[in-house]
Amino acid sequence: MTAVDRTGYRDVREEILRRIRVKIWTPGVVMPNETDLAAELGCARATVNRAMRELAEEGVLERKRKAGTRVAAAPVRRAQLKIPLVRAEVEATRAKYAYQRLDHQILAAPADLKRYMNAGEVVRLSCLHLADDRPYQVEDRWISLPGVPAARSETFSDVSPNEWLVKEVPFTDVEVTFSAQTATDEIAGLLAQPKAAPVFVTERATWAEGAFITFARLHHPQTYRMTARY
Amino acid sequence: MTAVDRTGYRDVREEILRRIRVKIWTPGVVMPNETDLAAELGCARATVNRAMRELAEEGVLERKRKAGTRVAAAPVRRAQLKIPLVRAEVEATRAKYAYQRLDHQILAAPADLKRYMNAGEVVRLSCLHLADDRPYQVEDRWISLPGVPAARSETFSDVSPNEWLVKEVPFTDVEVTFSAQTATDEIAGLLAQPKAAPVFVTERATWAEGAFITFARLHHPQTYRMTARY
DNA sequence: GCATCCTTTATGTATAGACATAATGATCTA
């Protein structure tokens, strides 16, 4: 028996990584082209192509037409960051999820959102997410009414804007930034943290088809951790 | 003329996203299979496959053999997070990069690293990265000597461990976690921040071929931001 | 020396066809 397994793109991928680790191919140096490597490894060019393409997406290789493929010299590693729904995030820890709407009004877009939207009204929301009845995250949110007209008639008293938006305006473009900040007294109170505690702040702006949808500022207690496994 | 462009995988991708936004396909619902969609859009199955595969990797679709493809019901969006070298990060802002080694010793692996390595010695490093002569990041690092024997004879007085490791042990597996913490007096001093200032802390553990390589704890002033664009 | 054009090359993508594989759902059996 001992059926010899075909060399698949995963094998090619591993072989490439191996050769980099063993320093057969070193950072900055051009490696063989797809056709030659395919011949050497005994597979089709498409197979090598897929392996190389994925490694390039991850920042391991740098590819340029005609110039060839080389091991990234100043590697910018790329890791996938998972952005789950708050509810799912909480429930993944076997905790009971709960939601409270704190504030809800409709007003003109504030000045600091002008960077994202030109004009118009917004729904301004403030809410609290809880895990096992303990504060988990404070969410400050602005929803563009020109972008999401349906938000005007929604009260958000039971469903969090997070979840409502996912159903109403799914799969938008997202820009996320993270920072560490000192909690304001209000935030510290809501999160049941001491005054001036450090908070982990996530800011998320989203668009759909180029139209601005929403901006959210999420405050976590300082112990919040997020993991990206490469 | 008006040569009709072929429908490529990007077109298919866009068309799928469009149909989701227009709610032709809604979260949780099964969409047509690759063969049918290819026929409808006038392209090969492989083309549809690539589009769907990428969308699944990004968390937009959920695919299962035989069960088919559906729009993700509880979407876990995935964004790419770029992890550049500190030097590159600083120089990208047109600032002058500088590096200072603060501490350097060889000792037995501390207890809190037992989670990553079983035993053996480590190189313990503490260093400061500067942008335009202003403190930019404090790096605390432990390098496993069993994993990286060459680290024993390196002084790290000129080259940061960050850069040295990239050349010495390229393309390892990485696990990253982020958190917001209160600066210790020492860290605050090094970063020229007030006492108990919030700091953005990145912790990175890396392996190569299953062997533990290094653990790093990076402290940024609270204003540090990192962006992930979807 | 310098700009322009052209050739060559490596990657980028599309295609049809084939087979592999996971998982469903129906069918059979104790």
Place this chain on the structure above:
DNA sequence: TAGATCATTATGTCTATACATAAAGGATGC
């Protein structure tokens, strides 16, 4: 009825081939 078995189905992958396209590098002309 519960459990084992099996055909079916949709995705997963590989192949060979073809053509598109970016870009390096040489050739050409001034």
